[in-house]
Amino acid sequence: MKRLLSSVVCAVILLSTLSTHSVLANESANKSHVVESGGQYEKRGYILEVINEVDNPAINPIISDFVELYFDVYPKLLTKYSDPKTATKKVILKFDPTYDGVAYADDGMIVVSSKWILNHPWDLGLFTHELTHIVQAYPRYDNETGWITEGIADYVRYVYGPHHEDWKFREPKETDNYNSGYGETARFLLWIEQNKNNKVVEILNKQMQQNTYHINVFKEITGQSVEDLWAEYIKNPYVKIKYKIKSE
Numbered sequence: 001m002k003r004l005l006s007s008v009v010c011a012v013i014l015l016s017t018l019s020t021h022s023v024l025a026n027e028s029a030n031k032s033h034v035v036e037s038g039g040q041y042e043k044r045g046y047i048l049e050v051i052n053e054v055d056n057p058a059i060n061p062i063i064s065d066f067v068e069l070y071f072d073v074y075p076k077l078l079t080k081y082s083d084p085k086t087a088t089k090k091v092i093l094k095f096d097p098t099y100d101g102v103a104y105a106d107d108g109m110i111v112v113s114s115k116w117i118l119n120h121p122w123d124l125g126l127f128t129h130e131l132t133h134i135v136q137a138y139p140r141y142d143n144e145t146g147w148i149t150e151g152i153a154d155y156v157r158y159v160y161g162p163h164h165e166d167w168k169f170r171e172p173k174e175t176d177n178y179n180s181g182y183g184e185t186a187r188f189l190l191w192i193e194q195n196k197n198n199k200v201v202e203i204l205n206k207q208m209q210q211n212t213y214h215i216n217v218f219k220e221i222t223g224q225s226v227e228d229l230w231a232e233y234i235k236n237p238y239v240k241i242k243y244k245i246k247s248e
Contacts, residue, residue: 151185
């Protein structure tokens with residue numbers, strides 16, 4: 001009788017343990033998957049709210065691609081480049097049929113031209129660029145700093161992708177300068193990283209967030225002025241570049 005009662009107790013304990021493990025496993029699975037509710041997506045504390053003003057079913061797979069990219073890239077950007085005082089784990093993504101540009105970021109919201117993305121569905125990297133602006137949260141954007149802001153955003157787009165054949169860095173032209181911004185500046189920063197100081201982007205990003213940036217920082221971290229760095233870059237602009245391009 002004691003042996004029978006012992007067996008029953010063990011069985012109850014075993015079932016209880018299995019049930020607890022099952023609940024924990026389900027909770028873990030829920031936390032590791034994206035949960036969608038009324039256009040709001042959440043995973044592990046990160047939230048993406050999607051506002052779709054486009055009456056075209058072709059936008060639906062594009063939205064899915066953006067959602068997937070957000071949860072893959074944004075946590076990495078926060079970890080690498082954010083200021084803990086200003087970092088946000090919620091982003092609003094709006095597809096706007098009235099916007100004539102490509103995309104822009106402002107105060108936690110990213111607006112994407114639906115016309116542009118429907119005609120260029122491969123251009124998912126623009127989302128990485130704009131997410132970088134959310135993470136940057138620089139207090140200044142003017143003639144002295146705008147080129148760094150956009151250059152770092154395109155640098156981050158290159159580092160984290162996604163890549164596509166129609167978006168690549170090009171070698172500098174005579175009409176370019178270090179402060180051209182976007183891809184031109186991004187490639188220059190990559191060259192500095194590979195040849196002078198591999199922390200250049202992290203240093204610039206931190207100074208921009210703290211509003212302590214000055215053009216002399218380039219000489220402080222490389223021993224050369226930005227003008228001299230650019231002159232050397234123009235003479236030999238080779239950089240190691242690797243794109244991860246998926247076959248169509």
